[in-house]
Amino acid sequence: MSQETGYDASLWLIFILVGLATTLPRASFIVLGSRILLPSVLQRALRYAPAAALAGIVVPDILLVNGDLSPFNPKLAAAIATVAAAMLSRNPWLPFIAGMGTLLTLRMGLGWQ
Amino acid sequence: MDTSPSAQFRAGGREGFFAFLPLSVGLIPWAMVTGMAMVSVGFSPLQAMGMNIIVFAGTAQLGTLPLIASGAPLWLIVATALALNLRFVIFSAAIAQGFRGMGSGVRWLSGHLLTDGVFATCVAKMMETEDRHWRLGYYLVPSIWTWLLWQCFALIGVLAAGSIPKNWSLEFMATIALMLLLLPMAKMRPMLVAAAAGGAAAVMLKGMPLKLGLIAAIFIGIGAGFAAEHWQARGKEGDKA
Incomplete structure (x- = not known):
């Protein structure tokens, strides 16, 4: 998968396995009923997994440019605009408009990559 | 009052639908953004809708896209999807009692359709209500409504993304969406x-x-x-x- 477009058939295998990784946790207790109980330490640990995983994906996305740490880039400015919009308004579209607007203005308007 | 199973199912379904309706509007931007994000990493419309139907989970879809696009190993993609879905183990445990008296086919379907919004709306009455047909309608109707909205608006996003120029940095929509999921946490x-x-x-x-x-x-x-x-x-x- 070196070129940008054109995935081979293994993409469908990825979909099926990600689908299983989605449906099995959701169906787990609904299907098993109350036959199994989750230890409470594990329950508490699981609570933090999504936040850690989301930040693990998003933060490098915003701070790295071509694999190098470069905090002053248009993506960081766009991220700040997104967070500000989300905190100041309840409109679900506004963070997307603010974030994309900032990114496009800086990249295309000012030529800042 | 009609107490036949199908009448109970419909009564529960109506109540569940109207309880969930206001919340379901919030799904629309997510579905569209997910559709656009899938096209931005180079999926064809068929591949994008295939993923949308097989996976049916905005967070897991958006979170694994950058990994799929960069050619990350399969196990890492699956492990990341699992980590993003772990909260549903807790939701599933919390709502499991609401499916008492129901068969395993219905339970698998209900598990596949479990979403944050329907969980939050339905969990309380699923516990209290006696009639299992009413409970099933109350859960399944808003769940199927969520599924339909998700597929329709993702398709709109997929088709819209095709006509947006490449240098518009659409892939950043996925980053924005993931940030917005992180903020309330x-x-x-x-x-x-x-x-x-x-x-x-x-x-x-x-x-x-x-x-x-x-x-x-x-x-x-x-x-x-x-x-x-x-x-x-x-x-x-x-x-x-």
Whole structure:
């Protein structure tokens, strides 16, 4: 998968396995009923997994440019605009408009990559 | 009052639908953004809708897209999807009693359709109500409505993205969407610590082979959240003394 477009058939295998990784946790207790109980330490640990995983994906996305740490880039400015919009308004579209607007203005308007 | 199973199912379904309807509007931008994001990493419309139907989970779809696009190893993609879905193990345990008296086919379907919004709306009445047909309608009708909205608006996003020029940086929509999922979590202090530690670790460990840094970052984040929870509890005891 070196070129940008054109995935081979293994993409469908990825979909099926990600689908299983989605449906099995959701169906787990609904299907098993109350036959199994989750230890409470594990329950508490699981609570933090999504936040850690989301930040693990998003933060490098915003701070790295071509694999190098470069905090002053248009993506960081766009991220700040997104967070500000989300905190100041309840409109679900506004963070997307603010974030994309900032990114496009800086990249295309000012030529800042 | 008609108490036949199908009348009970319909009565429950109507109540569930109207309880969930206001919340369902919030799904629309998510579905569209997910559709656009899938096209932005180079999926064909068929591949994008295939993923949307097979996976049916915005967070897991958006979260795995950058990994799929960069050619990350399969196990890492699946492990990341699992980490993003783990909260549903807890939801599933919490709502399981609501399916008492129902067969396993219906339970698998209900599990596949479990979403944050329907869980939050339906969990209380699923516990209280006696009639299992009413309960099933109350859960399934808003769930199927969610599924339909998700597929329709993702398709609109997929088709719209095709006519947007490549240099518009559409892939950043996925980053924005993931940030917006993270924000409400970060309002709780230990969760914020977990996110900060996970994010910082992912940046520092970016050089690790096979993107192992992400998995390490998830464990570091979980550990940091756990530790913060302990310190917070101890701090509160200290305040009282």
